[in-house]
Amino acid sequence: MRSREGVFFSLVFPVILMLIFGAIFSGGSTGPQRLYAQNLDTTPGPGNVGTVFLGVLNQTSALQVVLVPNGQNFTQYLSSHSSSDGIVIPANFTSDYLGRRPVNVTEYWNPTASTDQEVFGIVSGVVNAFNLQAAHGTAILGVHTQSATLKNYKYIDFLIPGLVGFSILTAPMFALVNISSQYKRDKLFKQLSLTPLTRGEWLLSKVIWYVMITILSFILMTVVGIYAFGATVALSLYLIPFLLIGPFLFVSLGMLVGTASNSPDSAAVVGNLVTFPMMFLSGTFFPISIMPMWLQTVAHVFPLFYVVEGLNNVMTYRNFGPATIDLAVIFVIAIVIFGLAVRLFKWRED
Numbered sequence: 001m002r003s004r005e006g007v008f009f010s011l012v013f014p015v016i017l018m019l020i021f022g023a024i025f026s027g028g029s030t031g032p033q034r035l036y037a038q039n040l041d042t043t044p045g046p047g048n049v050g051t052v053f054l055g056v057l058n059q060t061s062a063l064q065v066v067l068v069p070n071g072q073n074f075t076q077y078l079s080s081h082s083s084s085d086g087i088v089i090p091a092n093f094t095s096d097y098l099g100r101r102p103v104n105v106t107e108y109w110n111p112t113a114s115t116d117q118e119v120f121g122i123v124s125g126v127v128n129a130f131n132l133q134a135a136h137g138t139a140i141l142g143v144h145t146q147s148a149t150l151k152n153y154k155y156i157d158f159l160i161p162g163l164v165g166f167s168i169l170t171a172p173m174f175a176l177v178n179i180s181s182q183y184k185r186d187k188l189f190k191q192l193s194l195t196p197l198t199r200g201e202w203l204l205s206k207v208i209w210y211v212m213i214t215i216l217s218f219i220l221m222t223v224v225g226i227y228a229f230g231a232t233v234a235l236s237l238y239l240i241p242f243l244l245i246g247p248f249l250f251v252s253l254g255m256l257v258g259t260a261s262n263s264p265d266s267a268a269v270v271g272n273l274v275t276f277p278m279m280f281l282s283g284t285f286f287p288i289s290i291m292p293m294w295l296q297t298v299a300h301v302f303p304l305f306y307v308v309e310g311l312n313n314v315m316t317y318r319n320f321g322p323a324t325i326d327l328a329v330i331f332v333i334a335i336v337i338f339g340l341a342v343r344l345f346k347w348r349e350d
Contacts, residue, residue: 050089161311176254181267193347249334
């Protein structure tokens with residue numbers, strides 16, 4: 001606790017991340033998507049079908065139609081407003097529609113953008129409704145939506161387990177990589193070998209310390225998540241093994257990286273190469289289900305994935321069966337890495 005940096009990154013930084021991501025993603029709807037529209041149909045009065053079409057789009061509440069003057073170059077107007085969402089009603093829209101002649105509205109969109117996909121779907125739905133109306137048809141087939149889950153989860157419900165996993169990873173990894181490499185360089189391990197302290201006792205003290213840090217960080221993030229963002233967290237004794245084995249795993253991994261490196265600089269490089277991919281590809285901040293399939297396969301290689309998934313299974317879904325499998329995977333990986341770390345960890349260099 002004498003290190004202000006250590007206190008900040010172990011306890012305060014994860015809470016700051018929760019406040020930032022919670023504020024960004026837990027604020028509810030962001031409002032309607034802006035859709036720029038140019039109506040070239042000059043039919044006067046309420047008989048202008050183009051005006052009616054744009055009015056229906058505006059009434060969906062998912063889109064906010066913004067009219068563009070007819071004299072403007074439409075593509076340049078979209079570019080100047082940093083948008084790819086636009087629709088142009090042709091000049092002959094009313095006469096062709098009422099005369100049941102094929103007519104197209106032109107939609108400008110970016111197929112790679114998720115918001116533009118939503119706009120395209122809404123416009124297509126309104127077009128289908130106008131076709132049905134023009135054919136004097138009757139709507140027969142509809143859609144009734146039903147939630148597939150017993151409760152509606154919020155982003156913050158998944159963020160808390162992710163940030164607990166983030167804390168379990170970063171605090172021991174960065175500290176042990178730095179400590180083990182610097183102690184080896186400065187011959188402090190050699191001096192410790194002259195004391196009654198054993199290597200096992202030294203390693204055990206680090207594990208116990210980071211278990212305490214993890215538990216304290218868990219309490220802080222859970223309290224902030226519940227009282228600041230109304231998170232729903234299931235507290236269970238099944239969390240205890242994750243809060244014990246998780247730090248044990250990453251203390252061992254940090255010790256392994258630090259002792260296997262030749263210098264503090266190389267240890268820092270290797271530590272970052274190990275830590276940062278795990279940090280962002282293990283479902284810490286975002287679910288891996290939104291990632292490409294090949295990247296989801298890569299995520300299953302990282303031990304942090306099983307920590308975060310296990311915490312989610314316990315704290316969010318209360319699926320203790322899958323959580324047991326995650327815990328078993330973490331335990332096996334921890335034992336293997338701990339064995340390698342002990343084998344390479346020496347008080348004195350050869």
